[in-house]
Amino acid sequence: MLLSSRYPFTGKQYHHITTRRCHSPVFNLENLSILIIDDFSEMRNTCRRMLMEYDPKAVDDCANGNDALEKMRRKKYDIVLCDYNLSESKDGQQILEEARHEGILDYSSLFMVITGENTRAMVMAAVEYEPDDYLTKPFTKEVLIKRLQRLIYRKQGLNLVGEALAEKNYNKAITLCDALSEKYPKNTISLLKVKGSIFYQAEQYSNAAELYQSVLQQHNLPWAHMGLGKVHFECQEYRKAKKIFSTLLKESPNQMDAYDWLARTLQALGENDQAQSILQKASDLSPNVLVRRQRLADIAIANGDTAVAERTCKAAVKLSKGSAFKRAEDFTNLAKILVEQKRDQKAMQCLKRGRENFAQQTSELLQLTVSESEVHHAVNRESLAIESMEKAKNLLKRKGEDEEISATASLGVAEVCLRHGDPEAGLEIMLEVVGNNHENEELIGRARQAFDQAGLAEEGERMMQNTITRIANINNEAAKLANQGKLDEAIELFVNAAKKLPANKVVNLNAAQALILNIQKNGGNDESLRQCKKYLDNAKKQDAADKRYQQLLTKFSLLEKKYAQLS
Numbered sequence: 275m276l277l278s279s280r281y282p283f284t285g286k287q288y289h290h291i292t293t294r295r296c297h298s299p300v301f302n303l304e305n306l307s308i309l310i311i312d313d314f315s316e317m318r319n320t321c322r323r324m325l326m327e328y329d330p331k332a333v334d335d336c337a338n339g340n341d342a343l344e345k346m347r348r349k350k351y352d353i354v355l356c357d358y359n360l361s362e363s364k365d366g367q368q369i370l371e372e373a374r375h376e377g378i379l380d381y382s383s384l385f386m387v388i389t390g391e392n393t394r395a396m397v398m399a400a401v402e403y404e405p406d407d408y409l410t411k412p413f414t415k416e417v418l419i420k421r422l423q424r425l426i427y428r429k430q431g432l433n434l435v436g437e438a439l440a441e442k443n444y445n446k447a448i449t450l451c452d453a454l455s456e457k458y459p460k461n462t463i464s465l466l467k468v469k470g471s472i473f474y475q476a477e478q479y480s481n482a483a484e485l486y487q488s489v490l491q492q493h494n495l496p497w498a499h500m501g502l503g504k505v506h507f508e509c510q511e512y513r514k515a516k517k518i519f520s521t522l523l524k525e526s527p528n529q530m531d532a533y534d535w536l537a538r539t540l541q542a543l544g545e546n547d548q549a550q551s552i553l554q555k556a557s558d559l560s561p562n563v564l565v566r567r568q569r570l571a572d573i574a575i576a577n578g579d580t581a582v583a584e585r586t587c588k589a590a591v592k593l594s595k596g597s598a599f600k601r602a603e604d605f606t607n608l609a610k611i612l613v614e615q616k617r618d619q620k621a622m623q624c625l626k627r628g629r630e631n632f633a634q635q636t637s638e639l640l641q642l643t644v645s646e647s648e649v650h651h652a653v654n655r656e657s658l659a660i661e662s663m664e665k666a667k668n669l670l671k672r673k674g675e676d677e678e679i680s681a682t683a684s685l686g687v688a689e690v691c692l693r694h695g696d697p698e699a700g701l702e703i704m705l706e707v708v709g710n711n712h713e714n715e716e717l718i719g720r721a722r723q724a725f726d727q728a729g730l731a732e733e734g735e736r737m738m739q740n741t742i743t744r745i746a747n748i749n750n751e752a753a754k755l756a757n758q759g760k761l762d763e764a765i766e767l768f769v770n771a772a773k774k775l776p777a778n779k780v781v782n783l784n785a786a787q788a789l790i791l792n793i794q795k796n797g798g799n800d801e802s803l804r805q806c807k808k809y810l811d812n813a814k815k816q817d818a819a820d821k822r823y824q825q826l827l828t829k830f831s832l833l834e835k836k837y838a839q840l841s
Contacts, residue, residue, distance in 0.1 A: 387407075483506075534553075684703055782809040787826055
């Protein structure tokens with residue numbers, strides 16, 4: 275997320291300065307709710323005593339990451355003081371990244387990492403996720419309060435920007451930034467950083483580029499170089515992006531996000547070996563970032579570099595404990611590498627560990643069970659391979675109505691069914707996957723390969739084309755009706771299609787769009803809004819970053835707000 279609490283210097287209108295009769299300014303934490311996260315009760319109590327002298331609205335505390343996240347889901351905290359090393363599975367870095375991922379760390383909230391450890395790996399990981407500040411133990415009350423006072427001032431008045439961004443009202447957010455720059459001139463550079471990020475998020479790339487270039491004419495700031503490089507990347511000007519990121523890393527070798535963006539740029543240019551090298555260097559510098567390890571593992575596998583792939587998959591499996599970004603692929607990729615080395619027992623142990631990590635997640639369990647079947651098949655244990663296939667089929671059948679199964683997981687089940695003599699089940703599952711992903715060429719290519727390996731190339735191709743054509747015809751007919759103003763008939767077609775293909779992003783977006791047009795033209799009610807939200811939610815599960823989804827969500831949010839005001 276570009277505009278999370280790592281960037282914005284935002285906050286509510288904090289009334290943190292009062293005046294005594296002698297007219298000397300006095301700092302306080304009035305109206306602010308604070309959460310302290312530390313596994314040592316003595317440290318929690320010490321921080322509480324320090325803060326209570328400044329009259330906060332509330333001070334809560336907890337000893338582990340899971341409790342912290344649960345508290346943050348239930349209540350908005352203005353300040354979070356979080357120890358880095360916690361005895362439970364989640365550390366401070368993971369709490370910060372998961373809170374941002376879930377959207378439970380408010381745009382105006384302040385997150386400070388506190389730790390007694392200062393190893394390079396820990397410091398790099400903690401700072402890389404850009405908390406609002408980083409404080410080393412031991413510290414005095416005066417040091418803590420001085421940091422808080424500085425941070426609160428820096429975020430002064432920007433809560434309205436956060437509210438505008440939540441509504442995706444980017445123009446309003448930009449106007450607010452300009453007004454605040456006039457009101458708080460000392461925050462001008464910070465506000466320009468926010469403003470550039472807003473332009474980027476709004477896809478106003480020419481405005482973003484102009485802002486970053488203007489800043490760089492006066493200040494050699496890494497964030498401005500990063501912003502300009504990202505703009506060039508989004509405009510597919512990959513050579514320019516490569517030059518910016520490469521130059522920035524020469525000047526600022528600890529600018530970790532520049533490694534990630536340079537690697538993405540190199541991949542876009544087809545320079546995959548160089549991209550792997552860049553990600554390896556970044557992982558060596560900051561070894562505790564799971565997502566980067568996953569990217570490195572993926573590209574090493576694609577490059578056929580088994581040694582790096584194995585080493586990196588092992589690191590990813592280790593880092594996945596307690597992380598919101600863990601993947602079943604971290605375990606299945608490692609299992610595949612191990613079984614190719616005839617280390618099938620190690621592969622099975624890896625998959626067992628994966629099942630323990632994803633015990634309550636059907637989609638991931640499916641991937642792990644399919645991988646188990648493949649391990650058995652690779653070492654000629656066919657009866658066990660078939661047994662694992664049956665387990666996977668049963669998991670798929672027993673999934674709850676609201677459980678989301680990834681296309682990759684379902685496709686894996688179809689592949690093992692085709693491989694192990696159950697073509698009927700394999701065809702049925704495969705066609706459902708193709709129906710829900712009829713525009714995904716990579717997935718359809720994989721389906722073709724599975725049919726070919728099962729000796730069903732001709733039949734599989736015919737059935738897939740029939741499925742794709744049927745969906746295209748529904749979309750075309752409904753679109754024609756909508757253009758003719760027959761919105762009710764168009765909605766009926768899309769709704770019926772969405773019932774049969776609940777995971778088809780295009781069908782769900784079409785249904786949502788038809789409903790939005792109908793509400794705009796003929797008015798809406800609670801039921802039509804609920805139905806529209808349902809289809810948008812279905813599309814979000816498939817691809818929350820889809821531009822069309824984002825555009826329709828903005829329109830829907832405005833309608834929802836309008837009808838909420840009328841009710």
